[in-house]
Amino acid sequence: MRDKVFYSICFGFLFGVLLRSFIAVDLYFTILSGVIILALFLFFKFISKNNWGILGSIFVLTFCFGIFRFHMVDAPNPVVFENHVGQKVAFSGKIIDEPNLKENNQQLTVSVKSIKTDTLSAMAESVSVRVLLSTGLENDYKYGDDINFFGKLEKPDNFITDQGKEFDYVNYLRKDGILYVMSYPKIKIISRNNGNPIKSALFFAKEKFLEKMNFVIQTPENLLMGGLILGEKSSFNQALRQSFVNTGTIHIVALSGYNVMIVAQWFMKLFTRMPYAPKNFGIGMGIAAILLFILMTGGSSTAIRAGIMAILALIARATGRNYDVARALILAAVFMVIQNPFLLVYDVSFQLSFIATIAVIFFAPRIEKYFLWVTKSFGLRDIVSVTFAAYIFVFPFILYKMGNFSLVALPANILILPFIPLTMALGFLTGLAGLIWYVFAAPFGYISYLFLHYELGVISFFSDLPFAAFSFPNFPLWLTLIIYAYFIYRLFGKSIKSFFAN
Secondary structure: OHHHHHHHHHHHHHHHHHHHHHOOOOHHHHHHHHHHHHHHHHHHHHHHOOHHHHHHHHHHHHHHHHHHHHHHHOOOOOHHHHOOOOOEEEEEEEEOOOOEEOOOOEEEEEEEEEEEOOOOOEOOOOOOEEEEEEEOOOOOOOOOOEEEEEEEOEOOOOEEOOOOOEEOHHHHHHOOOEEEEEEOOEEEEEEOOOOOHHHHHHHHHHHHHHHHHHHHOOOOHHHHHHHHHHOOOOOOOHHHHHHHHHOOOHHHHOOOHHHHHHHHHHHHHHHHOOOOOOOOHHHHHHHHHHHHHHHHOOOOHHHHHHHHHHHHHHHHHHHOOHHHHHHHHHHHHHHHHHHOOOHHHHOHHHHHHHHHHHHHHHHHHHHHHHHOOOOOHHHHHHHHHHHHHHHHHHHHHHHHHHOEEEOOHHHHHHHHHHHHHHHHHHHHHHHHHHHHOHHHHHHHHHHHHHHHHHHHHHHHHHHOOOOOEEEOOOOOHHHHHHHHHHHHHHHHHHHHHHHHHO
């Protein structure tokens, strides 16, 4: 009964958030429904003693809470800013995240402290709003810079991707609290080093890590390495990005629990096989690798979420306590969605992490028997089965989200995925050794370059093939849900039947 209550609470809340993400539900109706369901819960609990009535009322009650929680964060934009959309406005604010460097510009996330009109007359309004600035690459902006800037305030718009699929850019930004954008404003730095000292130190360490790694590994191989270990794919040029999409390998440079779990798995297997190693030394080193990843990414919320899921997957693989860890995974996801309900539908990294982690915990052990031809040395068989399990599970999601069907995805991934864990590990070692001395980093960097050059060569070869990929912009959501329902049935069918039978 305890497990049934747990799953009723978790899935009731998640389904409530899911519904409210797509459909506006009246708040007063939700509260009234919650009160009625609470009364029914008390009736079933203390009078009728009906267990299914208790579970049903718990599910609906937390369903209403999910709707309510999403409603609380889905507040209308501040009127004082809405009144100046389309006008030139002067702002004073602070850069609250590291600059996002792209091929031709950089983007700054700024928390606005005050707003002024073009006449520079102050407006009496105390509202904290985030604005995304797009500016040139000529200036070196940093996290924690206090700045003044002047430009045309605009609201973000959804756009059509190269695959012909509409990208919900509005909610993509809104999940990070960004409500407005401004293109190429006039910016003046007022002061520096005003951010959180810990976060500033982490961003500084990340910058130095990438600097040392890029010094040893040349372009474009260093771009791939940055994408693999830190999710730094923003500086990819359009042609390189399209090559990843056409070959179905874009998932390897997404900042999610999938990638970090793979490299942590490699570390765990490597150190587990060391002679005289303590019993839990391998899993400790795997978790240490994940924590190092979080630090190297600057401690971003995305990396923390990915790291939590990767640690849970690692524990499940190491201990075999899959269903215990699965409950912890669901609970972690619920707490993340409580903190930010926009994650469930609008954060691709969160979704990739969750799907891939489920695949690693439950699907990878089932397909490992098909990879008996792969050597067990350094845990290679385990790593190959994990990467393939994750790829199979994330493929329908990528097809739905990106609208691209690759005919060469399977051979491309077969030739690349087995080398990804070692490549990522070498990348970490290159950057860390470079922080000490360039000479230490050179051997790791050279070997890394060979792997990266091979992987880019495979991607380039398959991407250049005629009819390598087809645009599928309208891959239906209902078909995606059916595919994942089938996956769930195959993995958890017996457990689901047992849940409703008892």
